[in-house]
Amino acid sequence: MSALILILSMTLLGCSGSSESVENSASTSESSNMITFAWPRDVGEMNPHVYNPSQMFAQSMVYETLVSYQDGGELKPQLAESWEISEDGKEYVFNLRQGVKFSDGSSFNAEIVKKNFDTILDHRERHGWLRFISLIDNTEVIDEHTFKFTLKESYYPTIQELAVVRPVRFLGEAGFPENGDTSKGVEQPIGTGPWVLEEHKVDQYAIFKRNENYWGELPSVERIKVNIMPDAETRVLAFEKGELDLIYGEGVINIDAFNQLKSTGSYESSISEPVATRILVMNTNRETLSDIQVRQALHYGFNKQAIVEGVTSGLEEEADYILSTNLPYTSNIDVKTVDYDVNKAEQLLDDAGWKLPEGKDIREKDGKSLEIELMYNSAESIQKTMAEALQSEWAKIGVKLNIDGVELPTQVERFGKNEFDMNFYSNYGAPYDPHAFVNVVSTEGFGFREAISSYPNKDELLSQIAAVQQTTDENERQELYTSILGSLQEQGAIVPISYIKQIAIYQKGVSNFTFPANRDEHPFTSISIEE
Secondary structure, eight states, rough: HHHHHHHHHIIOOOOOOOOOOOOOGGGGGGGGEEEEEEESSSOOOOOOOTTSSOOOOHHHOOOOEEEOOOGOOOOSSSSSEEEEEETTSEEEEEEEEETTTTTTTTBBHHHHHHHHHHHHHHHHGGGSSSHHHHHHHEEEEEEETTEEEESSSTTTTTTHHTTTTSOOOOOOOOOOOSSSSSGGOOOOOOSSSEEEEEEEETTTEEEEEETTTTTSSSSSSSEEEEEEEHHHHHHHHHHHEEETSEETTTTSOOOOHHHHHHHHHSSEEEEEEEEEEEEEEEEEEGGGSHHHHHHHHHHSSSOHHHHHHHHHSSSEEEEESSSOOOOOOOOSSSOOOOOOHHHHHHHHHHHHHOOOOOSSSEEEEEEEEEEEEEETTOOOOOHHHHHHHHHHHHHHHTTEEEEEEEOOOHHHHOOOOOSSSSEEEEOOOTTTHHHHHHHHHSSSSSSHHHTTTTTHHHHHHHHHHHHHHHHOOOOHHHHHHHHHHHHHHHTTTTTEEEOOOEEEOOOOOOOOOOOSSSSSSSSSSSSEOOO
16 A cells, blocks of 8 residues: 555655755846746755655656656667666666766766665665566676666566656765665765756755756756746746746646636647546445446446546546557557447446336335445545536436545545545556556555456456566567456446646747656756747
């Protein structure tokens, strides 16, 4: 459960905390070639190896990975120019990019790569959500530009997990504390990335300047300024006044505010490709929902397209599949999509023995009313509105839906303990899936394994999920994912609702804004602004 709470908190809640001022430089804030945007929380201590309070966009500006996650799940070289994996899938050899310097001028090489890995591995229990870390048996410097690690067993997602924002990013030697343990903090935020933290006033702002010695393509703008604004309305007002060039990020601007600003025609906007799927999970451990006909009836019994369009104003997209097809191994899933059909829903419920007594609104079976509870995150307005819409839709087919808004920690706890009928959930998206999603489905205490307990092929599914992680053959892997994801969806306990997208609104002078394929990375690679 701790791993699930950690991932949820890092991807949904974000981070908060304090840090010390890096530099006091009044002149930097006067730069004309600077993008200013708002963020609800302080950037944090800028430690690449830990989670709260550091913000992922900021960590990705300063620190880099061995490999990067690109569109369609393609894994490309970053600090490693290439890599080789042994036939048994256990040994990974990385040929490091030569000539790379940290922002303080020190060299990036295999010794510093090993030092970073080793300090992370000293606290591997903190990083159990990334399975490859727990599987690393040893690390080795082959030569100045060649690094190797060996796993205890084959685990194909290793390269993909190396692309996540944290904790496997690389700190320069001068950033390490004297005892080499970064778990309690770093001396300085020294990375190889395109940006350097120049100035930081805790809970006020942070300024990142362009790393002029960056090994890759230099950013177009000289500086990025982050104004810390916890209040959403304050962020919008500041943007309208021209004090901000950009507002972006999941939960940083709500749909209504985005649409209102966009409708004025005074600003530019961008909407990303799907980054995750909003899912409805039905607990087949509950007697009523153990019947596939009931699950299918509920699916046929709501107008998904209308709900998604109405609740999200078209900014989310109706989801046909559990995982969007821009993720690896998801494009060949052959699943029959379910169209809204009230008559079909009513017939399925009749066939399942749930009849509508004359003069009553709720169906009954064996003297019991067809009554189900849906749990949602009370702080998530979209979940709340969708829950209310489902309540109204299902009432039309004789199903009483009770909706229960709870705080996120309670939602996570109850989901893991199997204390729910239905629950909203969203997967981790890029660069974590599909392997992270199927891992969660198969692991006890995370909610999904219990939710699919009535699947007749549950044991086969769990066996396939275990096998896919250790595959070394691409064709076999694809076949397994096609079977796993198709079966999970066909049996109706995991219902895709909508594809979640990121949104951004920016001033007319800002151009070349693009969302990264990795939902947690910064979007400032190509951005520019008129001076």
